[in-house]
Amino acid sequence: MTSLSFCVFLLCLPFYSSASTNDRPIIGVLAQDLRTPRENYTSYIAASYVKFLEAAGARVVPVMINKTAEEYKTLFNSINGILYPGGSASIVSSGYQRAAKIFYEWLLRLLLTRTNTTAVALPLDFTDEAKGSRIFKGFPAELMEDLASEPLTDNSHKWSVSMLTYNTTEELKNFYKVLSTNTDGDTEFVSTMEAYDYPIYGTQWHPEKNAFEWKKPHYPHSPSAIKTTFYTGRFFCQ
Structure with a gap:
């Protein structure tokens, strides 16, 4: 038991x-x-x-x-x-x-806040915290530029942590730093975060789908999308 x-x-x-x-x-x-x-x-x-x-x-x-x-x-x-x-x-x-x-x-x-993000690929809107983050530290500069300008991240979710919730919840603000955000046009939400002091990380987007899933037409499969899968996976496995 x-x-x-x-x-x-x-x-x-x-x-x-x-x-x-x-x-x-x-x-x-x-x-x-x-x-x-x-x-x-x-x-x-x-x-x-x-x-x-x-x-x-x-x-x-x-x-x-x-x-x-x-x-x-x-x-x-x-x-x-x-x-x-x-x-x-x-x-x-x-x-x-x-x-x-x-x-x-x-x-x-x-x-959580309901968002219209069930089937959409988006670029990442990086915060200043992303520059010194652990999760993005090993990403090539060119890939970071592509992530910021091209729709390389799959979003397949109905619920998100809005930035309003994050900014008004001391427990979240003191534990996690926000590395990127996104919006569905109405609500800005957290899309990448990592804990300040612990090896805890979260992506609202799905890095695994770029290289290995083909069911939905919005899944990105460009060379930069495949690199996103690789570098994200390599970080978690290091």
Whole structure:
């Protein structure tokens, strides 16, 4: 059994805003499956987690396992954060895992904005941070010029992290530097980023499709597009 041995805090509302400090937070604590369930007793929340949050000024509500999506949605919209306790509950197959996944996926949606980018190749609008970035360090200067002027990056997504969300979310700004952006004509969004202090990288575009996929007509296959696949892959494998 794969279990979680540490606790995780997730902020739900309003995670991505610059709202002032909330002096009356409501925090959910996720229940865990019992190893040996009994009749009418299948899950538990350790009192120490409740006291821990109450001591910091929060009001605490239980988030029970095996509830409906509708019940979880109502709760999600009513709390300011949720704590996932550590323990022996499986993070692969359990009521704890299923509920945790639901709340985590809903939280991610708060960070995302719908964009019209399901089938389009775009050039990259590089930021000043790209010049000293790790991910683009090994790219030839000529290829960087082509990436900035030619549609060499495939975009096949409906959701993006908008620059508005990035600029108003201190957690994102302090952790990631934006290396390039793009726009669908209405919304500017992050297209390449890397963490300041950790080997964590993200591209909203698909570097692998240029050289190896042919299903969609917008996939770029020019010599520079193929080089983009190679240099991006080489960076990740170094």
